[in-house]
Amino acid sequence: MHLQLDGKGPLHAQLTRALKGVMLTGSITRGARLPATRLLARELGVSRNTVLAAYEQLRAEGFVAARVGSGSFITPPLQPASGLAPGAPAVLPPQSEYARRARKYHDHAAMPGRATPGMRYAFQYGVPYTNPALTSAWARELAHAAAYTQPHYPQTQGLPALREAVCDYLARRRGVQTTPDDVLIVTGTQQAMAVTARVLLNVGDTAVVEEPHYTAMREVLQIHGARVHAVDVDAQGLVLDDLPEPPPRLLYVTPSHQFPTGVVMSLSRRLQLLDYAQRHGCWVFEDDYDGEFRYDAQPLAALRSLDRSGRVIYVGTFSKVLFPSLRLGYLVMPAGLREDYVTAKWQEDFGTSAIEQSALAHFMESGGFERHLRRAGRALNERRSALLKGLRDALGERIAIADSRAGMHLVTWLRDYDSAQGERLIARGRELGLDLFSIAPYYQRPPDRLGLLMGYAGMSVGEIEQAVGLLARCIEETRER
Structure with a gap:
């Protein structure tokens, strides 16, 4: 019997899943006798207790029946899973109006504001101040x-x-x-x-x-x-x-x-x-x-x-x-x-x-919460000031800053950048290890100009200064193109 363990979790659980897989795909038929526990343990290079635990789980779930002196036999009326690979679920239509609306309005993989793996710096909103x-x-x-x-x-x-x-x-x-x-x-x-x-x-x-x-x-x-x-x-x-x-x-x-x-x-x-x-x-x-x-x-x-x-x-x-x-x-x-x-x-x-x-x-x-608020407020103000100074020094009139003097982010509008140019700027930033976030996903009717949502809570003052330098470089390079 060819069994492929998936490497996820305890060995007995892996073996249980592998045995179910060959049963459900029709590789072995109803009434067939499972290998003796010592023999299967030797073939797979695992302990006999691992095989015993897997067989016991299959018995508990009704997949096999034990016969004293004869071994374990497959019991359910098994049918191949309609040509699907083991574990590949069929995509079903929504089963309720709620589910239909959920599929229509929400895409979990496309949620805005998610960080790109591997970035050195990220102006990500929602990242907390670390203390x-x-x-x-x-x-x-x-x-x-x-x-x-x-x-x-x-x-x-x-x-x-x-x-x-x-x-x-x-x-x-x-x-x-x-x-x-x-x-x-x-x-x-x-x-x-x-x-x-x-x-x-x-x-x-x-x-x-x-x-x-x-x-x-x-x-x-x-x-x-x-x-x-x-x-x-x-x-x-x-x-x-x-x-x-x-x-x-x-x-x-x-x-x-x-x-x-x-x-x-x-x-x-x-x-x-x-x-x-x-x-x-x-x-x-x-x-x-x-x-x-x-x-x-x-x-x-x-x-x-x-x-x-x-x-x-x-x-x-x-x-x-x-x-x-x-x-x-x-x-x-x-x-x-x-x-x-x-x-x-x-x-x-x-x-x-x-x-x-x-x-x-x-x-x-x-009083710990109030002390934290005071400490966080001072640190966030320093980071906000560093971001504002860096943007003004590096970019000057090329940007318009919507500074609310509150919160943990600000919005920067880049002059003369439309949406397509903005996408190129964000892509170039990722090539250099800088994650930038457009404001467009937060609109139902996005404007055709580039606004960046710039969170500063998750970076130190030094990191903010480095990140602003990379942003200025990205702007220069995309303008030249």
Whole structure:
């Protein structure tokens, strides 16, 4: 019997898969006797216990039957897998409307902002500020939480200690007054939008996103079944005069630091948006993803702090201020929809990991979180300043910088570069080990000019200076061509 082990995992599991493969492809027939365990072990160069374990697994799954004194025999009515190679799944049509929409609107392999392997430098947005002190502190918090957290299922709404810490943080930092009863702990902004769509939207309802926008939020809404309408952003934020008729059910906005342009929604525009939502019975989803870091003044108060009619659903995340792998965020619910939101969260995953929640609650209560924010703010300001200086010194009038004086990235527009020239520039950068990221994927209607989304949190000041030098070289070379 010819068996090919795949080298993945324990030997007994590899042998089990190999035996299934020859059975399912018809290489051996029903009723055939498997080789004796000692003989097969000798042929494959493995221990007899490995073969015994594989045979026992096949018996447990009903593939073979053991006969005392005779050996193991194949039992199922096996048929070749329609000419497919072992393990090659047939591509089936979507089995539900949800799956059909998911295939239509989302391509996991084409998600924007992913780094190219092997690059020396990458202006990648979403890469966290790395801080060894944070890593050590978080390891201690996790160890303590793991030792003292109860082993049963976590509360669906989130641990009371973390919800209280979030309330205290929002009141001090973002001007949002709320109670722990109105806070829902989620795994991030993506889940916050998913449960919001379940609670507020029917299939076919209209939702508005900014143009440009965070594409994941648009896709969540589209996969849910909403009709998504992108409305332009100007220097003051969402252009309310362009809102569709009839009024949308939900508006997704990033008012404190618009993604990706960095625009801050003006006070007058905020008040107009709240008035519009109250008059038309709309809901406003406020994504405050980068509100903590501002470099010229105190962080602006959140849109939710101005809301007097209860139409704003406020969402924040710890992914950017700590690290994305944490997968923790929070949502301030409308009090009248609290039960609906908690039920939607329960349906998603029962509740978020209690160990990480407990660790984060203690980190916030002890002052470690605030210390990290201050340290990160100083470091990010240094990196931002280095990037701005490098761009201005190296490129001068050839670029226009949209500096929002906040967050962890800025947008640079290259003068006289259309989309095709931009693609050549990005390709040349990768040849030299520099990963550049176009702003175009964040538009439904991309402009025919090159804008670069330049994240600076993941590089040191020295690396930023080197990367800017490479960018200048790429621009010179592509202009010459």
